[in-house]
Amino acid sequence: MEDRIRTPHDEAEELLPWYATGQLDADERSRLEAHLSECADCRSQLSIERRMVEQFQALTPEVNEGWARLRRRIEAPVAPRRRPIAEAAAEFWHILTRPAVAALATAQVAFVAFAATTLPSMTAPAYQALSSAPAPSSANVIVMFRPEATEFDIRGALNATGASLVGGPTPANAYLLHVPEKARATALAKLRDDDEVTLAEPIDGVAS
Amino acid sequence: MARRPRTGDARPSGGHERELIERVIRRDMAAFEKLYRIYQPRLTRFVSTLVQRPQLVEEVLDDTMMVVWDTAESFRGTSKLSTWIFAIAYRKALRARARWPDPVEDDSLNTRVSDEPGPDHQLRHNRLHDALLAAMGSLSADHRAVVDLTYFHGLGYREIAEIMECPVDTVKTRMFHARRRLKAALPGSFEDWM
Secondary structure (H helix, E strand, O other), rough: HHHOOOOOHHHHHHHHHHHHHHOOOHHHHHHHHHOOOOOOHHHHHHOOOOOHHHHHHOOOOOHHHHHHHHHHHHHOOOOOOOOOHHHHHHHHHHHHHHEEEEOOOOHHHHHHHHHHHHHHHHOOOEEEEEEEEOOOOOOOEEEEEOOOOOOHHHHHHHHHHOOOOEEOOOOOOEEEEEOOOHHHHHHHHHHHOOEEEEEEEEOOOHHH | OOOOOOOHHHHOHHHHHHHHHHHHHHHOOHHHHHHHHHHHHHHHHHOOOOOOOOOHHHHHHHHHHHHHHHHHOOOOOOOHHHHHHHHHHHHHHHHHHHHHOOOOOOOEEEEOOOOOOOOOHOHHHHHHHHHHHHHHHHHHHHHHHHHHHHOOOOOOOOHHHHOOOOHHHHHHHHHHHHHHHHHHHHHOOHHOOO
């Protein structure tokens, strides 16, 4: 039985957090108070527990997470929102000339050229004026995966970025995605970090 | 005299929640919205201790509340409504973790403490918060959950054991070890921040 090996001090040490939050039943509370009256160590531990409760009440990891996310976005080397075409093209070239993707380069260049000129108009609603916000269902990201990428990898990448599939795979094995506009920079950064992704670019940004 | 945490004071009474769930069983959308608004902040915080990807947190939260909506009639009232809902969220979060393990480099919880500019411009309590967050980030998800359910949500160990479907002694042991880790990770001695 556990009571044979556990002393009142052991029990008190274990229960202090719930004493501090008022969550013990009457029996436990009176046992613990009896022990507290004769154990200076537990009394000092109790003041620490009370301080912990206060600290945790004030602790807001969600704010820290939000800030960390925003800071990563600010400090990301590439800010892909509405970049000039020349800059986007330079980056495409950089990606395409990497040895790992060189074999795919021809198809990708052809596809990217096609995408930059045609896809935005294909995927945006016909009534959309240039100055209006994109409709929720229009594609705003193109992504290409390594030929070895599995369906699991692709689904994982989409889930991790909150992207929904608008179209694809195209003949060049690209996918058209929609991500919420506010989250697009983050989504692009995540996609580019994904080892299975060979290309991730905004598309309506190219068109404007 | 022991004190109750602030969240405990803000919590609606059991009777009020029971009335809400009875209305939810009758498919009362307004009652469900009230229930959602009560639980959304608490569940978001709880699930965030278990899964770190913000989208997964939202997904788990939505899935949890869908289960509440779909199976409200299966709530028997033998435990508190909050225990039932938190237990659903815990199971959903575990499943989400199994599908999507936390990214290795995700340091959102493990907030960097030491590479900030010198402490001159930082308030002491901010350093303490950073240290606590970093220490939380070093704990396992189950230890984080027990710590947060105890200190932030103000739950008793029996209720936590019910939510996490484990023996009460496991909850006590997890809390005991987690407290040791947290205290060891705090800056300076306790006298510095007491």
